[in-house]
Each structure stands twice: as structure tokens, then as C-alpha cells.
Amino acid sequence: DAKTTQPNSMESNEEEPVHLPCNHSTISGTDYIHWYRQLPSQGPEYVIHGLTSNVNNRMASLAIAEDRKSSTLILHRATLRDAAVYYCILSAYGGATNKLIFGTGTLLAVQP
């Protein structure tokens, strides 16, 4: 399974944009890029996923580099509720399962 590299922690101020980076230099052409987050004392929560093109949804935006070796999760206006561990995960397209291989993620702290 292709691996991802994320910073251990980041800090942001409330109501400012947050850019969470993820490196995946060994990504294959058929790997999807997924982002999940885990708030304290809760299970992981789906945020967004994409293959090649940038993606937007109500929670966030996903910017994928042209060579797909890196991606960035963008929270447009951080709130205190966005404080969580953010996981960047690759999963193979066309596989028999949608299992996820989690790393240790990025712990995002949001300051008021």
C-alpha cells in the first residue's frame, strides 16, 4: 500500500484558512486520495476524496498537484470544531475492498 507523509501537528487561528499538506510520492495512477478527520472521543469522519482533479464539498477543498505526488486539504475558515487529527490516505482504484490504511495523521489545533 502506498504511504503518505503528513506533519505531526499544525496550528491555526479561528476563522482563518488552513492548508494541511500531504506527500505521497509513491502514489500510483489508480490511487484515490482520501481525507478523514477524527475529533476527540469520536470515530473518524469522512472529509473529502479525489483522484486527479481538485474537489470541493461543503466541508473542505482538496487540491491535488499535477504530478499527484502531493495534495493539500483546505479548510476555508477554521472553527474551534475543526480541531482534530486529519488523516491523508491512499486507496487503490479497482480493488476488492475500500479498506483504509491510516497513518498517524496531523493534529490540528485551532486557537480562538
Next chain:
Amino acid sequence: DAGVTQSPTHLIKTRGQHVTLRCSPISGHKSVSWYQQVLGQGPQFIFQYYEKEERGRGNFPDRFSARQFPNYSSELNVNALLLGDSALYLCASSFRDRESSPLHFGNGTRLTVT
């Protein structure tokens, strides 16, 4: 709409005992997956079931087993508990078993083995 529900929320067992954890998926979801999360680490894949058939198994010993019922609910069983089995056990459901189908997680069962 009800999310993924897991029971019990907390459980304390003794080494050598057996435990059964239960999961009810979101209505309409046919795939259920189980993950183990040790403190300070990301969740680790244990099993996936789709339409009552096992679709994937992680690197866990045979003491771990699971099944999915006709109503798509699922059980995770762990025999001969070890101290190292203490963890948060997460269940996730999805509509399909394909990579484009996001997982929806429950809040887990916290298992403590003493």
C-alpha cells in the same frame, strides 16, 4: 438519520476471556468494516464484509473473527484476550465495498483488558 451504532460503548474484560462487539450500519449500507485503534495511533484495518461475505482481512491473529448478518449488522469476536487487545474498536459502514464509497464510522467500543 441514525449513524453507525456500536455496543457496548465501554467494556472491561480479563485476560483469557472472550468478547463480542456489535455494530449496526447506516440503513441501506451493505458493507461493514472493523478497525482497531490503539492510543496515539491511527486505526488499523481488521475485517471488511460485504453482502455477508468477507472481503478483506488485516494482519490480525485468528483469535479475531467477525461475521455479518442478513440485516447487514455485524459482530466482532475476540477470543483469549491479551492485554495488548486493549483498544478502541471502530466499526464503519459504506454503501459499497469500492474505493469511491466513503466509510462512515461509529464512535467505537472502548475495550480494556486487565
